[in-house]
Amino acid sequence: MSDPQPTARFTEEQVQRYARHIILPNIGGAGQRKLLDASVLVIGAGGLGSPIAMYLAAAGIGKLGVVDFDRVDVSNLQRQILHTDADVGRPKVESAVEHLRAINPTIEIEGHDTLLFSTNVYDVFEGYDVIVDGTDNFPVRYLVNDACQFMGKPLVYGSIYQFEGQATIFLPGQETPCYRCLFPAPPPPGTVPSCAEGGVFGVLPGVIGSIQATEAIKLITGEGQTLEGRLLLYDALHMEFQEVKIRWDADCPVCGKEPTITELIDYEQFCGVPAR
Amino acid sequence: MAVTIKLPTILRKFAGNEARVTAEGVTLAEVLKDLESRYPGITKNVIAEDGGLHRFINVYVNDEDVRYLGSLETPVADGDTVSILPAVAGG
Numbered sequence: 001m002s003d004p005q006p007t008a009r010f011t012e013e014q015v016q017r018y019a020r021h022i023i024l025p026n027i028g029g030a031g032q033r034k035l036l037d038a039s040v041l042v043i044g045a046g047g048l049g050s051p052i053a054m055y056l057a058a059a060g061i062g063k064l065g066v067v068d069f070d071r072v073d074v075s076n077l078q079r080q081i082l083h084t085d086a087d088v089g090r091p092k093v094e095s096a097v098e099h100l101r102a103i104n105p106t107i108e109i110e111g112h113d114t115l116l117f118s119t120n121v122y123d124v125f126e127g128y129d130v131i132v133d134g135t136d137n138f139p140v141r142y143l144v145n146d147a148c149q150f151m152g153k154p155l156v157y158g159s160i161y162q163f164e165g166q167a168t169i170f171l172p173g174q175e176t177p178c179y180r181c182l183f184p185a186p187p188p189p190g191t192v193p194s195c196a197e198g199g200v201f202g203v204l205p206g207v208i209g210s211i212q213a214t215e216a217i218k219l220i221t222g223e224g225q226t227l228e229g230r231l232l233l234y235d236a237l238h239m240e241f242q243e244v245k246i247r248w249d250a251d252c253p254v255c256g257k258e259p260t261i262t263e264l265i266d267y268e269q270f271c272g273v274p275a276r
Numbered sequence: 277m278a279v280t281i282k283l284p285t286i287l288r289k290f291a292g293n294e295a296r297v298t299a300e301g302v303t304l305a306e307v308l309k310d311l312e313s314r315y316p317g318i319t320k321n322v323i324a325e326d327g328g329l330h331r332f333i334n335v336y337v338n339d340e341d342v343r344y345l346g347s348l349e350t351p352v353a354d355g356d357t358v359s360i361l362p363a364v365a366g367g
Contacts, residue, residue, distance in 0.1 A: 048367040136367035161364035162285045183363040185331035191321060192286065195366040205367070233361070238295055242282075244339045244359065 009033065013106065018060050031221040032060065036107075038220045039063035041128040043116065043144060045096040046070075047195075047205030048134030048158050048212065050082035055213035056132075057100040060107060061220075064100065065128055067112035068092040069276070079202040115275060116140055118264035121147045132156040132216050134209060136195060138186040139267035139275035145179035146264055148172065149254050154219055155179070158212040161192075163201045163237040165208035168227045168246060169215050181249040182231065186271040204236050277302050279352050281311060282359040283318075290318035299358075304337065305348040307358060322360060323348075334361040 010018070010029070014036070021027045021035075040061045042053045045068040053066055072080075072087045072095055087095040093111035100109050112124050116135075121143060125131060131153050133144050141159070148155040152172040157179060159166050170178045211232065218224045233242040253261040268274055278298050283291060291297050291314075299314065301307035312319045324330045328347065335342045336359040342350045352358065 044367050046367055134367045136365060138363070138365045141365055158367070159364050160366045164285055164364070166361075166364065183332060183334070187332040187363055191332075192362060192364060198285075200366055231361075233359075235295070242359065244334075244336045244361070245341065247341060247344050249343075 014060070017104075017106065021059070026223040027221060031223060034221050035060050035217065036062045038130065039065070039128045040130045040132060040216055040220075041065040041067065041125060042132045042134060043067050043140070044134035044136060045080070045082055045092040046076065046134060046136060047079045047160065047200065048209040049096070050080050051206050051209035052132050052134055052158075052213045052216070053096060053100055054082060054103060055210060056216060057104045057107060057109065059213075059217055060104065061216075063108040063110065063128070065110040065112060065124075066093055066096045066100070067114065067116060067124055068096070069113065069115035079200065079205050081206070116143060117275075118143060118267065121264065122151065125151055125153065128153070130154050130156065130216055130219060132158075132212055134158060134205075134212070137273065137275050138271040139273065141179065142186065142270060143264065143267045143275075145170065146254055146261065149178050150263070156212045156216045156219070158208045160200060160204050160208050161195065162198055163204060163235060165204055165234045165236075166231055167208050167211045167215070167234075168231045169219065171228055175248045176255070177229065177246045177248045178252065178255045180254050181252045182246050184249070184252070189272040201236055204234075207234060207236065277352060277354045279307055279354070279356045279358050281307070282357060284360055284362050286362060287318055287321070287360060290315045302351060303348065304335065304342055304346075304350040304352060304358065307352055308348070321362070332363055334363075335359070336361065 018032045021032045022029050042049050045066050070092050072083045074088050083095045091113050093113040097109050097111040155170040157168050231244050231246050250257050282296050299307045299310040308319050
């Protein structure tokens with residue numbers, strides 16, 4: 001609305017590619033321009049990372065990064081729709097970048113073939129406006145949260161287990177909750193099985209990942225009401241959505257009134273499990 | 277006072293794979309005690325050895341985290357929903 005000629009700065013190709021966004025109320029030319037000017041990093045090219053990255057690439061995020069250290073396994077293909085049978089054995093990042101370029105060759109797509117550690121997370125996150133978490137373990141989830149808080153970056157959170165998923169967004173800044181406000185401590189090792197141990201319903205990450213992509217786009221365009229302060233819970237088996245409140249914890253060690261954690265820590269030690 | 281308890285996947289094995297069960301009580305502590313008596317073992321990952329709530333599992337009365345209400349002493353009313361929510365990390 002603020003731009004009288006919102007399509008003036010688009011190429012002819014962009015006008016065609018993003019036509020359904022550009023004519024859409026609440027996105028329009030101005031919103032599409034924001035998406036093209038934005039940079040988003042997707043952590044994990046797996047179950048959640050697949051739909052997140054595919055929809056963000058299709059939406060025309062100007063610079064899209066994907067970070068993963070793993071290789072495509074045939075057991076991934078039941079849900080990780082970014083990869084195909086021909087990609088088994090390839091680094092996930094390589095496969096992801098190739099398929100995302102096939103979806104949208106007009107944006108910048110960057111692959112980071114690495115595990116995230118306290119020692120490299122700042123370097124990887126630098127240069128991205130929004131971080132979207134699709135990782136599969138607690139050490140990296142706490143690392144990503146803390147790094148986003150310390151760097152002042154918004155975090156779009158999602159996680160899944162068997163038939164259930166959760167999603168929300170965490171914003172940096174005063175008196176807004178972070179992941180540690182929601183879950184102050186990781187579960188003791190062995191109490192919560194991984195998807196490899198407990199299984200995961202293949203379509204589930206499609207739903208939660210799509211919600212994360214939705215929230216990232218709304219965050220960038222500034223339209224609508226995000227999940228800030230609300231945790232969305234999804235139960236695929238009973239087809240139920242539920243919402244609970246997320247409060248800022250004044251005693252949070254990272255974002256509370258008197259933080260006791262002011263720099264990155266050893267997250268594998270904190271969680272008692274390896275980050276893979 | 278009957279309340280509905282929504283169970284996460286990891287606790288359903290204690291309750292015959294039911295996703296929601298009922299229990300009675302006027303405080304969260306009473307409700308969880310009643311739940312334990314009906315399904316032995318179900319609250320061991322909710323209530324810590326010191327008698328307080330574990331920090332890695334959240335409990336909500338309706339949509340409010342009980343840590344911001346009254347923890348185990350949070351009052352519950354007939355028809356309330358108690359949701360037990362563990363942290364999950366899958367992706």
